[in-house]
Amino acid sequence: MRIHDVVMGPLILLTGLGLCLWASFLPHPGNVAFGPGLFPTLTGSGLAISGSIIGLSGWLKRRGQPLFHKPEWMSHRNIALNFWLIPLLIVGYLLCVDTLGFLLTATIVLFSMMVANAVAWSRALPTAIVTAASINVLFASLLHVPLPWGPLTNVSGWLIW
Amino acid sequence: MLSDVMSQLTDGYLLLVIFCSAVYGLVIGAIPGLTALMASALLVPFVIFMQPLPAVAAIITASAMAIFAGDIPGALLRMPGTPASAAYANEANDMVRRGKGAAALGAGLIASSLGGLVSAVILSLAAPSLAKIALVFSSVEYFWLGVLGLSCATFVAGGSLFKGLASLFLGLSLATVGMDPISGIPRFSLGSPNLLGGFGLIPVLIGLFAISELLRNAANPPHADALPKTTGSILIPSLSNLWRHRLGTLRGSAIGTMTGALPGAGSDIAAWISYAIARRGSRAGRRDDDHGATERIMSASSANNASLGGAYIPATVFGIPGDAITAIVISVMFIKGINPGPTLFLNKPEVIYTIFGIFFIANLLLIPLGILCIRGFGYILRLPRAYVSPVVLLFCILGAFSVENTLFAVGLIAVFGLLGYVMESNDIPLAPAILGLILGPMIEETFMTTILKSQGDLGIFFDRQIGAVLGVVTILAWVLALGAQAWPALARRNHRNPYSK
Structure with a gap:
């Protein structure tokens, strides 16, 4: 089941953004400077950046390829x-x-x-x-x-x- | 200490476990489509119920055997049993077609065994010295080591760098599910008690590697040609080949150990590098006859098994696995209370040297059992897939259940199996995700501890000498990897636009 990078990239980007958003709602303990949402925000941002680049490079190399390739x-x-x-x-x-x-x-x-x-x-x-x-x-x-x-x-x- | 090690190594139960897992590893590795990684992952549910040393011995032995066994279908059918055998499958298959099957497989067998033994010697000598250095490491150094390991694993995963990074960040994100290591606040657990402890490593491993492989095999059933015969003596010509190609074999062993010790560079990369060096860099390896082919097979095959021993250097000294097989070994060590790291060399040296000894025994045992496996390969190949696949599926289900003791884990293998299949079909490598899941908690804990200690001042990551060196090396690795990715695109652009300068 091959999905074109033009679709795969945004999917990864949305997963990363969703993770960052969810992490921002995590409760912040008052006694420490950095809460439980910091690390997931970093990994979510990494996912979002990778997804954007995959999507962008897929867009540049598109040349009429199908968005979904049904395997044989x-x-x-x-x-x-x-x-x-x-x-x-x-x-x-x-x-x-x-x-x-x-x-x-x-x-x-x-x-x-x-x-x-x-x-x-x-x-x-x-x-x-x-x-x-x-x-x-x-x-x-x-x-x-x-x-x-x-x-x-x-x-x-x-x-x- | 030596007597403790010897008494543990001669324990009848341990030797029986080594023997049984050797046979298991050879059979699984010799079946095309079933890899050394799958052999190791499927063994985990069984070893959970064993004593710590036999448990670790079973995984180490099975993986060493399966790596070699992948050569057999590679040579006889041109279908490498494991990715590590792909480098020289064509050479070995050509020799089989010329009626030199016994010589080709025997050369690979003896070189694999020697490669493993050389790497075991280097492992035993280098690991204790490195452990002494590691004793002065703080959270900063462990953070950088973890990041460096993950980065290298991603950079060498093959294919698109950004797909490797997406896989890595997915693994790191999955590792954040469950209780926060600093505050204990639950994260992303959806109120389910099953997710409070995070995703179980074994169900995720079984799903990503074993179930996705079953799905791939179901989608593309492998076809085997008629089986060629391997007649003639295997051992005697192999020993004379070993003497004739001793330099190539030793060079392959050294390359394999060094490559294996680098995080992320597994046995397949070691075999390709050694094959390329033998092909271009040695007089014997440049020849296009059987003599040249044997040199190349022995160089690559010795690197193949030596890389396993090399991979145990960062795994045992720093607790940082370099590839997915050592990740499984590390997980089993943690589960069984043998926490890998420099303190293990101080507190329980007899345990770590026994583990090194097990690697020696496994590589010695490879010769007689490997010969039997080459002779009996026809029988292994005749094990009908229609019967083998359902049993493997049932073992996957029971493996996940027995480790986690919850049906939730069984559901996880289906989800991660499909995810693994989709990822591989779209050239997204699986190894960075699993290494991210394993190293994620360690990286998060060391990162948060350090940053809380410094009140948010990032300069602390470069304050200590070793930490600063590791940090600079990590950043350089990223610059080089991103540069290597960007350079061809820039070169193409300049080529298309001659006025750009």
Whole structure:
């Protein structure tokens, strides 16, 4: 996803200006000369200056280039699905793991991604179950990470040592 | 102290961790598309649960192995496994096509190992002396060192200087989220308790490097050609090559260590510099036959691994990482209570020398395991991506969760993964952002402490001798970098307008 510098520069400039503005509203403790907003104002100014120069140099070198360049993979449905599936599965994990528990959610994540990568579902399902269970044992039993169990809480003892 | 170091280095658990992380590093580094940086980032969630020394050992070993392993797909498939192997991938691939695969890979392996060992010796000798100097440093010197490190990292990041600076300021701005280090007032936390402590480093690292790499691989699936064979002995010809190309290898090791010690100049830059010097500056390296190619491969490959040892000099002495891999090592050291800096050499010298010893062992272990990896590369490459990518994604999710113990961190990896993908697609380098995030709190704290001490008088930054020297060097670096950026544009303008003079 290529964005022309004419657009990217102002975006960075606005981020920097926004940061400076936000920093100016931070409360100032009375007993010290410089408050918590000083350093963010400096970094925000740096962002704003860099953004202006990127935008300006993009403007000087424009020569009719498109402002947004759609990458080739976006035109291929399967590749686009594989790409967007990654953030979607992370968000899905975030929303479901407390309700479904780690084992079920991880199995769904692994299964969905394998099927999207053209693995036959009859092979993807057992692989996903075995991999999720192994990872569950590794993190819950060996590394003592508190993973949720959801509806499988009653059988959690089988996989926790 | 020597007996303490030896007893720690011969601990069975530590050696097992070194062995396992060596195998892990070789496998990840040998898979095209998975870098040494990703290998190190993915290891963090596991090492968090280990004792301090094995934790640091795991990251150091895995990164050293992965840097070498990147040579294997570079030579056999012309697809460098890590950016550091790109300098000589063509040379090595040409040798493979001429049926000299074992010689090409063996030369790279033995040179990598020697480069690592030479840099470990220089590291062990130079670091303690530098630590003595660093003991007299005040907040002014640390401020300038931090700024110098960040500046150099940005100037050598490649591409547009201003895009590198935008990435740096983004990282520094992200570092200001959370409580102000001086007054304790929350900043930009949106009232969320998850942001009071700032952005967790590990979720941001996993997002920017591992998730964005998964996204890139999903968008551009790599295609592998038929795998050429590497038959014949690897070790014996490599040892005779080492003797024939000893000068090139030692020169590469020295260049690599020096380049690695400069903040921001990583193994890829070291390999390119050493390759260029071997190509133009040595009689053997100028030849266009196998002999010349071996000289160039050995010079660049030794620089490649030596730069890792060099990078540990500023990291252990000043606590200032030079690149993203040492940034991860530093983070793990901080998390495990081994605070890098000059006092570490005074208070716990046995710990720091054990860490140097681990680097020695890792580079020695590289030879036998590297030979096995070259022989078994076909099996590694046959690991189907359709199965590997989902497991890597699950490890990323669990890695972020297990370090921060909150689902908020899992959300962060998705956000920073997409941000990393967009940044890289638009030629905005990622390393300055991550170094800004790591060094931001130190730079802010030293800057605020100094300026509060002087009641706003900026002259304090040049009052002390070492501080003034570091300040002038930093300002000179900025002038040179901006001059180098502006010069071609001015030259073009003058060329277009002959009457301008």
